[in-house]
Amino acid sequence: MSVATEPTSPREVFHRLLQGIASGHWEELADLYAADAVVEVPFALPSPLRLEGREQIRAHFLAATGQPLELRPVNVVVRETDDPEVVVAEFDYEGRVTTGSTTFRAANVQTLRVRDGLIVSSRDYHDHVAIARALGAFPEAG
Numbered sequence: 001m002s003v004a005t006e007p008t009s010p011r012e013v014f015h016r017l018l019q020g021i022a023s024g025h026w027e028e029l030a031d032l033y034a035a036d037a038v039v040e041v042p043f044a045l046p047s048p049l050r051l052e053g054r055e056q057i058r059a060h061f062l063a064a065t066g067q068p069l070e071l072r073p074v075n076v077v078v079r080e081t082d083d084p085e086v087v088v089a090e091f092d093y094e095g096r097v098t099t100g101s102t103t104f105r106a107a108n109v110q111t112l113r114v115r116d117g118l119i120v121s122s123r124d125y126h127d128h129v130a131i132a133r134a135l136g137a138f139p140e141a142g
Contacts, residue, residue: 010087010114011078017112017119018073018091026065030058034118045128045137068099069131085113085120093126097134104134 008016013032020029033039033054041049051057076091093106106127113121 008114008117010085010112011080013114013117013119014078014087014089014110014112018076022072024065024070026061029061030054032119033057034115034120037118037120037122039119039122039124041124041126043125043128045132068097068135070096070098083113085115087112087114093131095131095134102134104130106130 017029017032020026020032031054035054036052037054037057039049039051039057039060041051049060051060071093072095073091074094076089079088079090080086081088089108089110089112091108093104093108095104095106096102097104107130108127109125111123112119
């Protein structure tokens, strides 16, 4: 994955983010964010998460390098808004725990604001429970 040096549309930046996640290029993902970007993950477990600045975002992505997960985005729909900097994306991850045979599906919605080709803010709504269950952190509902 390479980060473009010229401005790209919010849609293109979002697709680069998904491509980087799917290919496991965690160390490069923070380069898609502005130096002062803010990422909010209201449904993160065990509590909501707010990352401020590219370096906090980089540390968060680097922590994911140790997770035994493969994530493949499917059913991706990107909606443009009245604000040319903002897109809303809906998608699922088809996931696999690489230390075994566990598979899962996790729903996601992200709202991104992109300015000059970089993400300046993001609100991410991921099904963290589905991922945690796949990793054995939560028992199955039932």
